[in-house]
Amino acid sequence: MPKVIKNVGCPYCGACCDDVEVTVSDDGKRVLEVKNVCAIGTQIFMHGGDHDGRIKLPRMRQPDGTMKDVSFKEAIDFTAKTLLKAKKPLMYGFGSTNCEGHAAAARVMERAGGCLDNCASICHGSSFLAIFDNGYPSCTLGEVKNRADVIVYWGSNPAHAHPRHMSRYAIFPRGFFTGKGHKSRTVIVIDPRFTDTGRVADYYLQVRQGHDYELFDAFRMVCHGHADDIPDVVANIPKETILEVAEVMKNARFCNFFYGMGLCHSDGRNHNIDIAISLTRDLNEFTKCTIMAMRGHYNITGPGAVWSWQFGFPYCLDLTKKTMVHMNPGETSSVDLAMRDEIDAFINIGTDAGAHFPIPAVQHLKKHPFITIDPSRNMASEISDLHVPVKICGVDDGGIVYRMDNVPIQYRKVVDAPAGVPSDEEFLDAVYERMVELEGEGFI
Template identity: 60%
Template sequence: MPVRVTDVVCPFCGTLCDDLECDISDDGKKILEIYNACAIGAEKFMHSQSDDRLVLPRMRQEDGTWKNVSYEEAVEYTAQMLSNAVKPLMYGWSSTNCEAQSMGSKVGELCGAQMDNTATVCHGSTLIAIQDAGVPTCTLGEIKNRADFIIFWGCNPAHAHPRHMSRYSIFPRGFFTGKGHKGRTFVVVDPRHTDTASLTDYHLPVEQGRDYELLSALRVVFHGEGDRLPEVVAGIPKETIIEVGEKMKAARFGCIFFGMGVTQSISKNHNIDMAINVTRDLNEFSKWSIMPMRGHYNVTGSGEVWGWQYGYPFCIDLSRGYARYNPGESSSNDLIERGELDAVFVLGSDPGAHFPFSAVKKMNKLPCVCVDPHITPTTVVADLHVPVAFVGVEVGGCAYRMDSVPIETHKVVDPPEGVLTDEEFLEKVYERMKEIKGV
């Protein structure tokens, strides 16, 4: 007889949906069905049940073939690699729990590593802007219960965060938003006509790379000078900018959600500086917040953990025994491209799929360990692939939602016999490194 497990947290995206339900076999070893999850979240749960899943670490041989090794051998190889490296990179940390992130930091301190997470290629510019200008933000619960004006700028939640609109931003009926989507004004700013844009009241097809200009034009409108704008700004007619700007001023409670279409286009962190200033201007007329659409389910958590450990959220240099921070100098891609690294350790991410090809080629020539339950482009270029338990499926732990609210994920089923968790593997590496270094 199947057993129903409720209040399961989905470890896919930064929305961290916490209303999933799972039917599991009565022996507690097999997930039979998933309810309430989006298609991607459900696939992540079911993929953990794959019959061809790796359950042992594997080492690349000289002829390019793979050989299964024990976890003890994997621990020894990893500990020796990091202990002997002069400048190792420990990258990723976005698809694991905060407990593993904290243990990984101890390993990084012991070997003087360059510590970086996936924000370096997505919302790192957001973190820099927040350090410059602060951030007027809120929780997703406040959005659901209060917001009557929603803007998605440079993001497409219909694909990247499939349940965001139905749970928090557009469709749900909250305490003060009883009409749901009928009581909300919905704007998308995106050069493309995305599936999200097809649902909107206003789609502003901003010219690519000119977000800064459109944000500046909105500030002009807020200050009552809209008539002085050019006839077209960033591909948007002046009349449309004025109309949308006036509606934003009249909103009761609004939020700007923004994605990598803003953070990784021309101007980068300066786009976010301007977006934060737009939000600040709007608070002279009504209540407005701004929030990044974080991708990996715990990329926010890695920034939080390092923030309270080191004072910096990413691009951390521990080579001198204390934390230094200088994006551009201490960021992953720059370190790899300049040839400054002599070892790479990857956990909870896939740089092989997302880094520039030139960086991946250089990474391929370095000693590399990848800790991941999946076979990925990164595991293909690694010398050692260590499969681990799925966080949020086979092991619990803390994760931070995109609004920086901590959510405790739950274990649903047991991992395959003998498979370690991220935290357990890192702890074994840490203890072995202490023996090697005599500390």
């Protein structure tokens, strides 16, 4: 008899929807149906468990270039020896890994004396730099749902990137103080292109590409009483529109900014986030205002939280000195290390560096041992020397994940993984133990 499991967390985006209902087969090995989840989340659930197309053994590249199935013991031994031989190994990714895996990875790389980085270095790393300088006046998604009557999406398109964000947290849900749902809220979308998110906006401001900082500055001028000094047009937005939208923000009961990669990856980068935080602070002179990054993967917030607790830094960690942890984005960030060809062993885990890194960076990394730890095939796994399949957190493995608002959520498994397939934590713990054994045997 099929079993229905309720209140399951979705392993797709940073919204971490935890109201998913999953129907599993009576043997507990296959997902039959999922409810309250987007199309992408559905695909992740349906590919979990013991289905026919799943990779169940590690694959190692042979001298003739083909991939051959090997045992997990061989994969553990190869990974441990690779890390011990390397002078400066790098482990990168962790967007789709639970926090237990993040802690295990930190232990491995600390012993290996290498570098440890997560997707933030090519994603929201600029947010970290701005937050270090200017603070983070944020809140939880629950507070947004229950209190916010003005929602600003700036440089983000949740209709595609976070499909249930608007319906679950921001625009459509009926909260304690927003009982009329969408009718209780004013939606402002600021983006250089008209997106599907813009279709639900009360105000759509098509800012000139790369000129977000100027528009932030104009809003701040209004807050500081210098509206008369604003030019007739700022960043492609007419002055009268700026004044009107600024009044909407100032007169809100609770205003929240959701910003995305449009600010982090355009001209200004961390300075865009810095002034966005400053505008949030300015608006708090008139009303309650908060700001939140639209984090991408469902647990990309996790490594920042775990490693900050362990080492004092959220990303771009240089552990080569072992006694002192060093972080300097631009020097110790993954792409920069790869572009300078400083890395002599690379582990791609819970992400796809083959798809996301610049081609020259991948070419440098491919000169040396290249390992991918991921449940599925991707561009990185297909150029790897070793591909290790692992469990999928939230489907056939449990663990702690951090939602985009830094709230930790306990995920749980709903089906059994194929026999013998380890979790990220189990595999990395085994690698650590093998490293200790090899060092005891005088391997290096």
